[in-house]
Amino acid sequence: MKPMGPIPPEFAGADALTIAGHDAEHWIAQAGDTPLFVYDFAIVAARVARLRAAMPDRLHLHYAIKANPHPVMLAAIAPLVDGLDVASGGELEKALVVKPAGVVSFAGPGKRDDELELAVRSGATLNLESEGEAARALAIGDALGITPRLAIRVNPDFDLKGSGMKMGGRASPFGIDAERVPALVRALVSAGADWRGFHIYAGSQALSAAAIIDTQAATVALARRLADEAGARAAHVNLGGGFGIPYFSGDQPVDVEAVGAALGECFERDGDPDTQYAIELGRWLAGECGVYLTRIVDRKQSQGETFLIVDGGLHHQLAASGNFGTVVRRNYPVVIARRMGAEETETVSVVGSLCTPLDRLADRVALPHADVGDVVAIFLAGAYGFTASPSLFLGHPSARERFVNLPDAER
Numbered sequence: 001m002k003p004m005g006p007i008p009p010e011f012a013g014a015d016a017l018t019i020a021g022h023d024a025e026h027w028i029a030q031a032g033d034t035p036l037f038v039y040d041f042a043i044v045a046a047r048v049a050r051l052r053a054a055m056p057d058r059l060h061l062h063y064a065i066k067a068n069p070h071p072v073m074l075a076a077i078a079p080l081v082d083g084l085d086v087a088s089g090g091e092l093e094k095a096l097v098v099k100p101a102g103v104v105s106f107a108g109p110g111k112r113d114d115e116l117e118l119a120v121r122s123g124a125t126l127n128l129e130s131e132g133e134a135a136r137a138l139a140i141g142d143a144l145g146i147t148p149r150l151a152i153r154v155n156p157d158f159d160l161k162g163s164g165m166k167m168g169g170r171a172s173p174f175g176i177d178a179e180r181v182p183a184l185v186r187a188l189v190s191a192g193a194d195w196r197g198f199h200i201y202a203g204s205q206a207l208s209a210a211a212i213i214d215t216q217a218a219t220v221a222l223a224r225r226l227a228d229e230a231g232a233r234a235a236h237v238n239l240g241g242g243f244g245i246p247y248f249s250g251d252q253p254v255d256v257e258a259v260g261a262a263l264g265e266c267f268e269r270d271g272d273p274d275t276q277y278a279i280e281l282g283r284w285l286a287g288e289c290g291v292y293l294t295r296i297v298d299r300k301q302s303q304g305e306t307f308l309i310v311d312g313g314l315h316h317q318l319a320a321s322g323n324f325g326t327v328v329r330r331n332y333p334v335v336i337a338r339r340m341g342a343e344e345t346e347t348v349s350v351v352g353s354l355c356t357p358l359d360r361l362a363d364r365v366a367l368p369h370a371d372v373g374d375v376v377a378i379f380l381a382g383a384y385g386f387t388a389s390p391s392l393f394l395g396h397p398s399a400r401e402r403f404v405n406l407p408d409a410e411r
């Protein structure tokens with residue numbers, strides 16, 4: 001038997017899974033069929049409120065839309081956050097439907113000229129990833145007769161300790177090495193661009209408050225040093241994000257209140273009073289709101305092991321199969337929806353319907369007995385699920401998506 005991660009607090013402790021007051025079969029009937037992602041927006045709203053209460057008032061909160069870019073999600077979260085961060089021209093178009101360009105920033109390597117042009121025309125801020133990209137953005141601004149809004153993504157000379165995905169302190173396709181940044185700031189300013197400041201993103205999926213606190217302090221200090229060296233003022237500094245959520249056995253949630261208190265002290269000590277600071281979060285805001293529901297189509301034994309074979313799989317929820325950014329495969333929290341609180345009487349593996357051994361959604365976990373027709377629920381499906389999975393692989397139908405507990409305006 002192998003352990004699984006913790007069930008998010010909003011769903012834990014019940015005899016049967018309920019989402020927004022209804023059981024899984026209710027939402028499946030309403031959506032038409034399984035597999036189905038159900039997203040409880042009240043959980044997202046509660047995360048935003050908790051973060052706002054914990055963080056210093058002067059800090060802006062951005063949503064990194066790649067975590068869950070569903071248009072309903074964007075429309076519902078846009079009024080709750082100060083800005084949106086996007087990572088492609090396609091995401092930029094979606095963001096501009098719900099937020100003014102002035103609070104949208106566009107990071108990501110390999111931006112094509114048509115993407116740079118869309119950003120310049122709309123007035124979104126480009127987070128420049130290289131000197132070459134800076135030159136192309138300036139040329140596009142000249143050709144269009146529009147002053148481009150340009151920030152510099154810095155490849156910091158440190159990383160976010162304990163993060164699942166390190167994004168700094170090494171050679172990187174992301175950002176410009178810190179020591180080359182002051183020269184580029186001067187070049188942008190003298191070229192007449194609207195230089196907006198810095199974007200510094202040191203890693204993702206960190207659970208340790210102490211590590212996040214150290215990284216934020218180092219980020220604030222680095223931004224200040226780079227601006228001083230360039231002889232310029234950064235109007236805006238995006239401190240990145242990196243707040244993780246507990247996916248696996250033993251994971252503890254981030255103490256965001258401790259992070260917020262320390263960031264407040266850091267601003268007092270080191271912050272530039274003229275700079276607007278922001279953090280950008282995806283997973284921490286959206287991850288826990290989603291539940292992936294998939295029905296058991298077969299139950300079989302092989303060499304003494306029991307397999308529950310479901311109608312979904314890694315083509316919808318790749319991350320739960322351990323093939324999205326994890327080194328060692330570990331189990332997400334998984335339950336049998338109608339028997340969630342029942343005693344665990346058997347050890348089973350839950351596998352998807354794809355014809356590949358990679359499609360294992362839960363590996364030798366203890367669950368109550370389940371039969372063909374029962375619904376398996378996999379938690380933590382609100383971020384990097386539907387759009388981060390290879391949905392075309394093997395030609396199975398797409399999953400459905402359903403939002404519940406939406407604010408009145410989005411219903």
Ligand SMILES: *Cc1c(COP(=O)(O)O)cnc(C)c1O
Nearest residue numbers: 064067204205241242281282283
């Ligand atoms: C993906 C990404 C984020 C969001 O990361 P999470 O782990 O979902 O919070 C933030 N900023 C940038 C630049 C990103 O690429």
